[in-house]
Amino acid sequence: MATCFYSPDEQEAIRRSRQIDKQLQQERRSLKQEIKILLLGAGESGKSTFIKQMRILHGSDYSEADRLDFRHTIYHNMLKGTKILVEARRRLQIPLQNSKNQENGKAISSYHREGELSDEDFQPYVTPLDELWKDAGIQSTVKRSNEFQLGDSLTYFMKNIQRVGLLGYLPSREDVLHSRKATRGIHEYNIDIRGVPFRFVDVGGQRSQRQKWFQCFDEVTSILFLISSSAYDQTLLEDRVTNRLVESVNIFDTIVNNRCFRQVSIILFFNKTDLLIDKIKEKSIKDYFPEFPGNPRKLGDVQDFLVSMFNSVRQDKTQEMYRHFTTATDTGNIKVVFNIVKDTILTKHIQDIMQI
Ligand SMILES: Nc1nc2c(ncn2[C@@H]2O[C@H](COP(=O)(O)OP(=O)(O)OP(=O)(O)O)[C@@H](O)[C@H]2O)c(=O)[nH]1
Ligand SMILES: [Mg+2]
Structure with a gap:
């Protein structure tokens, strides 16, 4: 097109418009690519429960026959x-x-x-x-x-x-969400959410399962890292000695500071909020973590402390630390939280693609 017939302002407008078209085209192409979400966290943190919610909210919901299987x-x-x-x-x-x-x-x-x-x-x-x-x-x-x-x-x-x-x-859907079977190996679930293909990858979180994690580290868009926030007074099933929260922080340390994930948005789910609310009435976190500075009966103080423990191991603090307080067994809660998370993931994904 002969741009010499246009004024400089008009030429600039055309240039901008073409640029936006190009971005949109790229964006559409990028959204056609799969969004791979890796679920990580210690055993019993709620990874598989979260996937069940994705199935209930966005996938093929559990039929009567499916529920009978539980x-x-x-x-x-x-x-x-x-x-x-x-x-x-x-x-x-x-x-x-x-x-x-x-x-x-x-x-x-x-x-x-x-x-x-x-x-x-x-x-x-x-x-x-x-x-x-x-x-x-x-x-x-x-x-x-x-x-x-x-x-x-x-x-x-x-x-x-x-x-x-x-x-x-x-079994009801809620029963399915509360049923427990430890994950062995790697399980993938493909779910289309409003035209965007998501691939959720669920792994086992127990120690014996973690050596398999690296097999799914390629092409990850985002990591959801789950933490059992009510586990501050519990020891690990695997050795019955290590504090579960300490184990979880150590696992997070190896993930968040891993060079493979420099470009990957890592979102923390401080899960089991329902159990945490009950736990703080009975057990003081100060008995397990004497450095805890706040009021052990106050949910906000305990949650702030948990967040600070995880934040403290991040070597690169220039990146934002995305975090949510969740109850994975509560469909309403996960619906709200996942909507926010989905926007965070997609916005970051598009930004990354635009930079290429
Ligand atoms: N009350 C309550 N229970 C939860 C919550 N999240 C998970 N659970 C329960 O905790 C247990 C463990 O959850 P899973 O989803 O199996 O944990 P996981 O992280 O997949 O565990 P692994 O497969 O061993 O790595 C199950 O019985 C869940 O129903 C929560 O937010 N609140
Ligand atoms: Mg599991």
């Missing part, structure tokens, strides 16, 4: 969890309130995972489980659960035993 895992979570409590109560020498629960304890301890449990198979366990859970001795043991290894989902399922223990029980 039934066995839920029964197993309840039986194994209660078995651990029965054993811990004995070891900690906490007396039972009702001596009848000796027999109930034996009935639950006889459970060994053998094949899938049907709703009928589960029936003989329902009353023993319920009676044990109501025993003051077992409840005192639950309060000391940081002295042994108890999963976070047991309380939720035991509170729902009247429903979960019925013949013909069909």
Whole structure:
């Protein structure tokens, strides 16, 4: 086009307009590329639960048949969890309130995972489980659960035993979100969100699983790093000695300061806020981290401290530290948080592509 017929101002306007067109074209091309989101964090921090939420919110939601598949895992979570409590109560020498629960304890301890449990198979366990859970001795043991290894989902399922223990029980979405099965290996989920293809990569967070992490470090757009914020009084399942929060900070240190991720937006999810709210009423974080400067009963003070622990290991502080306080089992919460996160990821992604 002969630009000499245009005034300098008009020529400048045309140039700018062409530049914007070009950017838009690039942007569209970049958005057609996959957005790869890697979920990292220690075991039980909530990575797989977050992926379940993505499926509920943006993917193919869990059908009745899909939810039925979780039934066995839920029964197993309840039986194994209660078995651990029965054993811990004995070891900690906490007396039972009702001596009848000796027999109930034996009935639950006889459970060994053998094949899938049907709703009928589960029936003989329902009353023993319920009676044990109501025993003051077992409840005192639950309060000391940081002295042994108890999963976070047991309380939720035991509170729902009247429903979960019925013949013909069909797990709800919330039950699916609370069910626990440790991840082994690497699992990828492709989900289209408003025309943008996202690939979520879920890995196992336990120590034995972490040597596999580097296999998925290529072409990462963003890392969601999950932290179990209520775990400040707990030790690691893997060695029963290391504090879970300390382990989590150490893992974050290796990720955030890794040269592979210099251009990658890393977003922290301080997860399990619901459990943290309950935990600070019972246990002072100061007993585990004497350097804690605030009021241990104040949620904001505890969260600020957690954030500062993670921030302190970052070598390059010129990059912004994105962080959110989440409850991965709460669909409403994850919907709001992920909307913000998605915008952060896409904006940063487009900026990076524009610089190329
Ligand atoms: N109450 C509550 N429970 C949660 C939350 N997030 C996860 N959980 C539960 O914590 C347990 C562990 O969650 P997962 O999603 O399996 O943890 P993960 O990070 O995938 O663990 P690995 O696969 O071992 O690395 C499950 O029983 C979840 O239901 C939360 O915010 N609140
Ligand atoms: Mg997992």
